[in-house]
Amino acid sequence: MKNDVKSILLVEDSEDDIKLTLRAFKKNNISNRIDVVREGAAALAWLKNEKKCLPQLILLDLKLPKIDGLDVLKAIRKNKRTKLIPVVILTASREEKDRLHGYLNGANSYIQKPVDFDEFLCAVRELGIYWLLLNVPPPLK
Amino acid sequence: MKQDLALAFEKISRAIAITTMSFGLAVVFGWILDISALKSVLPGLVTMKFNTALAFILTGVSFYLAAVFPDKQALIRISRALLGLVVAIGVITLAEYIFNIDLGIDQFFFRESAGAVLTVHLGRMALFTALNFILFPLAILSLDLKFGNNQYLAQYLALLGGILAYFSLIGYLFGVKIFLVLDIQFTAMALHTAVLFFGLALAVFMARPKHGIMTVFTSDTLPGLFLRRFVPLACILPPFFGWLKLVGERSGTISNELGVALVALCNSTVIVFLVSATIREADNIDLRRKQAEEKLYILNRTLEQQVAERTAQLEATNKELETFSYSISHDLSAPLRVMDGFSQAVLEDYAEKLEPVGKDYLKRIRQGAQRMSLYITDILNLSRISSKDIVKQEVELSILAQEIAAELKKGEKKRQISFQIKAGLKVQSDPVLMRSLLLNLLGNAVKFTGKKPQARIEFGVVKKAGDQVFFIRDNGVGFSMKFKDKLFRAFQRLHSSEQFPGTGIGLATVQRIINRLNGRVWAEGQPGKGAVFYFKI
Numbered sequence: 001m002k003n004d005v006k007s008i009l010l011v012e013d014s015e016d017d018i019k020l021t022l023r024a025f026k027k028n029n030i031s032n033r034i035d036v037v038r039e040g041a042a043a044l045a046w047l048k049n050e051k052k053c054l055p056q057l058i059l060l061d062l063k064l065p066k067i068d069g070l071d072v073l074k075a076i077r078k079n080k081r082t083k084l085i086p087v088v089i090l091t092a093s094r095e096e097k098d099r100l101h102g103y104l105n106g107a108n109s110y111i112q113k114p115v116d117f118d119e120f121l122c123a124v125r126e127l128g129i130y131w132l133l134l135n136v137p138p139p140l141k
Numbered sequence: 142m143k144q145d146l147a148l149a150f151e152k153i154s155r156a157i158a159i160t161t162m163s164f165g166l167a168v169v170f171g172w173i174l175d176i177s178a179l180k181s182v183l184p185g186l187v188t189m190k191f192n193t194a195l196a197f198i199l200t201g202v203s204f205y206l207a208a209v210f211p212d213k214q215a216l217i218r219i220s221r222a223l224l225g226l227v228v229a230i231g232v233i234t235l236a237e238y239i240f241n242i243d244l245g246i247d248q249f250f251f252r253e254s255a256g257a258v259l260t261v262h263l264g265r266m267a268l269f270t271a272l273n274f275i276l277f278p279l280a281i282l283s284l285d286l287k288f289g290n291n292q293y294l295a296q297y298l299a300l301l302g303g304i305l306a307y308f309s310l311i312g313y314l315f316g317v318k319i320f321l322v323l324d325i326q327f328t329a330m331a332l333h334t335a336v337l338f339f340g341l342a343l344a345v346f347m348a349r350p351k352h353g354i355m356t357v358f359t360s361d362t363l364p365g366l367f368l369r370r371f372v373p374l375a376c377i378l379p380p381f382f383g384w385l386k387l388v389g390e391r392s393g394t395i396s397n398e399l400g401v402a403l404v405a406l407c408n409s410t411v412i413v414f415l416v417s418a419t420i421r422e423a424d425n426i427d428l429r430r431k432q433a434e435e436k437l438y439i440l441n442r443t444l445e446q447q448v449a450e451r452t453a454q455l456e457a458t459n460k461e462l463e464t465f466s467y468s469i470s471h472d473l474s475a476p477l478r479v480m481d482g483f484s485q486a487v488l489e490d491y492a493e494k495l496e497p498v499g500k501d502y503l504k505r506i507r508q509g510a511q512r513m514s515l516y517i518t519d520i521l522n523l524s525r526i527s528s529k530d531i532v533k534q535e536v537e538l539s540i541l542a543q544e545i546a547a548e549l550k551k552g553e554k555k556r557q558i559s560f561q562i563k564a565g566l567k568v569q570s571d572p573v574l575m576r577s578l579l580l581n582l583l584g585n586a587v588k589f590t591g592k593k594p595q596a597r598i599e600f601g602v603v604k605k606a607g608d609q610v611f612f613i614r615d616n617g618v619g620f621s622m623k624f625k626d627k628l629f630r631a632f633q634r635l636h637s638s639e640q641f642p643g644t645g646i647g648l649a650t651v652q653r654i655i656n657r658l659n660g661r662v663w664a665e666g667q668p669g670k671g672a673v674f675y676f677k678i
Contacts, residue, residue, distance in 0.1 A: 014475065019483075020478065020479070020483070023482070092475055095467055113478060114514075115510055115514035116481060116507075116514070117484075117507075118485070120478070
């Protein structure tokens with residue numbers, strides 16, 4: 001099912017966080033399609049599926065069951081088809097180690113989820129404007 | 142060091158000084174009362190001259206003073222004057238011998254009756270005696286005079302004097318005059334004179350058990366043992382065997398050849414016995430030393446192992462702590478986000494169904510969640526200070542403070558804060574920790590001047606006891622010095638969070654940074670009159 005609309009892939013295991021993130025997008029009037037996968041393996045399967053159109057942006061949580069976020073990122077960057085997709089790490093972690101390894105493995109951006117929902121709204125708005133409107137994406141097949 | 146031996150030596154040396162003085166006195170009385178036993182010990186022996194007896198009294202007294210009161214200047218001066226007198230007696234007598242003249246001191250006090258035994262010039266002391274009365278006073282004067290590598294003039298002087306006395310003693314033992322009178326022109330040294338001089342020689346050595354050769358003599362080492370064992374016996378044994386031979390020969394019981402053979406045999410036997418006994422003892426000492434070394438080695442090894450184990454434990458704990466803080470940062474803030482986010486969602490989506498009180502409650506839930514999130518951030522920062530690697534480099538504190546002040550001003554647009562930051566302050570330290578330190582201290586100052594319309598915050602440096610002490614002074618609410626110890630503890634707040642917001646971790650962070658840098662931080666304040674925070678690194 002091909003789709004010309006710029007879509008977002010959200011990789012997140014927590015139902016709460018999914019709801020809040022989706023709400024933040026809605027509140028900011030970002031109407032792009034958002035696909036949600038709930039574990040690392042599912043994310044990789046989703047991306048491998050040739051029938052599906054590749055997303056314009058991947059929002060990736062780090063702490064995921066079974067295959068964690070960093071491994072998903074590594075796999076995305078290894079795969080010829082997906083290696084150019086912008087990946088934004090969206091996590092609660094404030095660890096230096098996570099930041100370092102995130103960028104080392106080719107993340108395009110790293111955003112800490114703030115506790116204050118108003119701040120989170122701001123963050124998502126900026127993120128949407130930047131990655132979906134301002135940023136010119138790499139040519140994808 | 143054999144401490145008790147050293148102490149005993151000092152005591153013996155003082156006793157010899159007193160004995161010398163007493164003998165001198167006895168002989169003086171002998172002259173006054175004309176008691177020949179006091180003057181010459183045995184009939185037929187040479188007398189101790191009156192001048193000699195007098196010089197012994199003076200030597201004994203001054204030696205005692207020098208040994209017992211080395212700090213009392215007045216007594217030392219007396220001691221030196223007396224010694225000078227003795228040297229004068231010695232020098233004058235020596236001059237009489239050398240220039241063959243009579244300077245009138247020989248019979249100055251007493252006239253010796255003509256025909257005195259082994260006396261060339263009546264009343265004049267022997268040549269060696271005169272010489273010794275120059276040597277010994279000089280030795281006593283120079284007891285602490287060191288030269289070269291642990292060498293002492295006094296010990297050489299005493300050795301020479303002792304040998305001269307020893308010659309005379311050997312002469313008396315064998316009944317020969319060769320040592321007593323090298324030339325018929327010379328008067329012999331009296332028996333008790335020789336004994337006293339020999340004693341004085343010992344006393345000079347013993348007076349300073351930590352000087353020169355005496356360091357070895359009184360030490361616990363093997364050379365010390367050898368020295369203590371062999372020196373006294375080398376002085377006593379051969380003459381003793383020689384004397385036995387002489388007695389045997391004179392009584393006709395043994396022939397000369399047999400005597401020589403027996404002396405040789407005795408000397409060899411005693412030396413062999415003594416050497417083997419000493420070697421066995423030395424071996425024991427060596428063995429004990431080796432055992433002690435081994436014990437020490439094992440102890441060291443155990444210690445190293447313990448240190449390694451502890452370090453490993455510490456590393457493991459640190460690792461655990463790291464994992465712990467990671468999970469706190471990640472897992473603890475997730476539920477807070479949920480609480481805050483959905484409270485906000487309810488406030489927005491169901492606003493018309495909620496009464497004002499309900500809305501207020503939801504806002505309070507959000508505030509609680511946000512406050513908790515602040516705590517988590519602060520605690521994590523606090524725990525990170527301990528595990529951070531310290532990188533020392535030059536940090537421009539003034540520039541750093543300016544930057545932080547500008548940041549802080551942005552957050553406080555409603556009021557006037559004037560920062561006075563002394564220019565050019567630098568320190569060798571970790572830049573990250575320094576930033577955190579200044580941020581916390583300046584932030585603290587900004588916070589607690591919150592109720593002042595005109596806040597003044599100063600950052601500068603003072604010299605205290607030669608150290609560079611930085612300070613941050615504000616004109617805020619201040620604090621009572623009663624609480625100065627509580628100030629730097631985590632979660633300790635002197636003001637309610639309604640009055641001044643915050644987690645109560647800022648100053649604990651400051652303290653921990655200072656601890657990591659081995660510095661010191663303290664505060665002075667007065668309620669209502671502001672506070673000063675000092676730190677040095």
